[in-house]
Amino acid sequence: MTDPTTAQQPPLQWSDTLDRARDHGLLAKELFAVISTPTSGIGPVLANLEPHLAHQAKLDAEGTMFAAGPLSSTDGSAWDGMGLFIYRAPSLAAAIALAEQDPMHASGARTFTARVWMLNEGSLSIRASYSQGKFHLE
Incomplete structure (x- = not known):
């Protein structure tokens, strides 16, 4: 017989996860996280950095960008070109469309x-x- 406390449970539906957060008085604000990973090392990333930053600044000016920045290596000692962006968007599909427009992704x-x-x-x-x-933000 399987012990119900150790048996693997199926994942929760996202709507149930939202409801649980709201029931606990949490914000439950849906945003969209994009993890951006280099395909061929740092060189192509650096070659596309200026148009990428211009794209990010445009999204920021429009109010779409919640936060963005580079991610370090797992030990925190280097940057291999990875980045993380958090978008305000009406849907996951809309967030994907924004990410596809980023020169980093459009260039490959x-x-x-x-x-x-x-x-x-x-x-x-x-x-x-x-x-x-x-002006100081903490």
């Missing part, structure tokens, strides 16, 4: 995977010091 310098990401916990603090003309 990187490939990507996209997933729905649920933002539940965390905080954002903003401090503006008017007298010093500084």
Whole structure:
């Protein structure tokens, strides 16, 4: 007989996961994570960096970009050209279309995977010091 506490359970439906988060008073904000991976090393990534950054800046200006940046190697010592982007989009299909338009992906310098990401916990603090003309985000 199989022990129900150790038997592998099927994954939850995403809608059930959202409901559980909401039931616990969590944010349950759906965003879209894109993990961008080099296809042929760092060279093609560096060759496409300027148009990629312009694309990212455009998405940021439009309010589509939630966050983006490079990912280090697993030991934190180097950058092999990997990146992570979090988009605000109406659907996973729309997020994939945005990622396909990125010059890194359109050129073949990187490939990507996209997933729905649920933002539940965390905080954002903003401090503006008017007298010093500084803006600080924590």
